[in-house]
Amino acid sequence: MKVLTVNPGSGSLRLHVVDGDDATEVGDVESVVDRHGTVDVVAHRLVHGGADVVEPAVVTSKVRAAIAAAESLAPEHVPKSEKLLDQLTELLPRATHVICPDTAFHRTIPAVAHTYPLPARWRARWDLRRYGFHGWSFGWAGRRAAVLLDRPVTEVNLLVAHLSGGCSVCAVSHGRSVDTSMGFTPLEGTMMAKRSGTVDPGMLLWLLREGKLTVDELEDGLYHHSGLLGLSGTSDDTRDLVRDAREGNVKARFALAVFEHRTRRELAAVAASLPRIDALVFTGDIGWDQPETAEGVAGGLGVLGITGGLSRQRAQDSVISAPDAKVPVLAVRSREELELARAAAHTVR
Ligand SMILES: Nc1ncnc2c1ncn2[C@@H]1O[C@H](COP(=O)(O)OP(=O)(O)O)[C@@H](O)[C@H]1O
Ligand SMILES: CC(=O)OP(=O)(O)O
Numbered sequence: 284m285k286v287l288t289v290n291p292g293s294g295s296l297r298l299h300v301v302d303g304d305d306a307t308e309v310g311d312v313e314s315v316v317d318r319h320g321t322v323d324v325v326a327h328r329l330v331h332g333g334a335d336v337v338e339p340a341v342v343t344s345k346v347r348a349a350i351a352a353a354e355s356l357a358p359e360h361v362p363k364s365e366k367l368l369d370q371l372t373e374l375l376p377r378a379t380h381v382i383c384p385d386t387a388f389h390r391t392i393p394a395v396a397h398t399y400p401l402p403a404r405w406r407a408r409w410d411l412r413r414y415g416f417h418g419w420s421f422g423w424a425g426r427r428a429a430v431l432l433d434r435p436v437t438e439v440n441l442l443v444a445h446l447s448g449g450c451s452v453c454a455v456s457h458g459r460s461v462d463t464s465m466g467f468t469p470l471e472g473t474m475m476a477k478r479s480g481t482v483d484p485g486m487l488l489w490l491l492r493e494g495k496l497t498v499d500e501l502e503d504g505l506y507h508h509s510g511l512l513g514l515s516g517t518s519d520d521t522r523d524l525v526r527d528a529r530e531g532n533v534k535a536r537f538a539l540a541v542f543e544h545r546t547r548r549e550l551a552a553v554a555a556s557l558p559r560i561d562a563l564v565f566t567g568d569i570g571w572d573q574p575e576t577a578e579g580v581a582g583g584l585g586v587l588g589i590t591g592g593l594s595r596q597r598a599q600d601s602v603i604s605a606p607d608a609k610v611p612v613l614a615v616r617s618r619e620e621l622e623l624a625r626a627a628a629h630t631v632r
């Protein structure tokens with residue numbers, strides 16, 4: 284079965300044609316049709332499907348309407364997914380289109396961890412809860428980690444950090460998500476490339492109440508001008524910032540230090556949902572290609588028994604901590620396309 288996977292992230296669009304274990308990256312939507320017009324299934328990554336799209340599903344008019352209703356829950360992502368879904372449905376009318384929400388992996392989070400302590404009436408009326416995102420990445424990283432540790436996935440307890448344009452961490456116990464840093468929207472949790480992550484809700488209320496910012500200005504600031512970009516004032520890319528910090532740029536160094544601090548803080552928070560920590564796994568673009576960041580995060584987690592001194596090699600997925608490390612640290616390249624293809628194939632079967 285040939286599956287086209289469509290992954291619109293906040294900063295990139297990734298298209299792959301997956302055939303079994305083989306994934307070929309495709310440049311743009313038009314060349315997909317020219318070169319791979321015969322795909323059987325299209326797997327569309329959907330960051331947020333609200334309360335109604337929580338599992339992979341074949342796209343029907345009812346599902347399409349539910350996706351439209353979730354637009355404002357993830358304004359950076361859902362409108363992009365809708366555009367691609369409509370475009371590809373028209374270009375590939377004979378393929379089965381499957382929508383694959385990031386939130387599906389986190390359905391196993393227990394109520395104590397997914398409940399916000401808000402008025403019961405609000406929660407019931409608007410489904411206010413922690414959904415969690417990056418599920419396709421966490422699912423893959425969890426299974427790869429078990430293979431690298433040579434243990435059944437059903438026996439390991441993992442801390443996983445997906446660090447990329449969007450960043451979140453997850454506690455994965457026995458292959459299932461038990462807690463994660465992103466919440467009702469992909470704005471909560473760790474600091475990101477351009478997004479703030481968690482900030483005091485009282486501060487946001489103050490900014491609005493006192494008329495310092497409008498709702499639109501606040502949204503734009505939190506989604507597009509915060510995180511690494513907001514603190515450094517120059518770049519949202521750790522590759523630039525690591526280079527600049529090395530050359531003595533104080534703001535770049537500080538942005539990276541806050542990023543590492545916030546990642547450690549969220550990892551320590553979700554660690555409380557695990558019975559023990561068998562490994563820490565880095566994934567996502569930054570997790571994979573920025574060894575300095577992995578070192579900065581792991582090196583400051585001695586309280587969890589995690590230590591630095593990590594290997595910088597990234598030729599393949601591997602254990603990057605020293606052989607005598609109490610808690611192994613792993614680097615796993617994100618392969619959301621393989622998880623999306625697997626889920627979509629399973630859905631149409
Ligand atoms: N070290 C890095 N390597 C790759 N991308 C990085 C790095 N640091 C920051 N980024 C940012 O992450 C973005 C990729 O984000 P995005 O498309 O949202 O990917 P993902 O879907 O994996 O989060 C890039 O456009 C870049 O701005
Ligand atoms: C959920 C999310 O933030 O996704 P991405 O990292 O792809 O932007």
Ligand SMILES: [Mg+2]
Nearest residue numbers: 291292293447
């Ligand atoms: Mg992504």
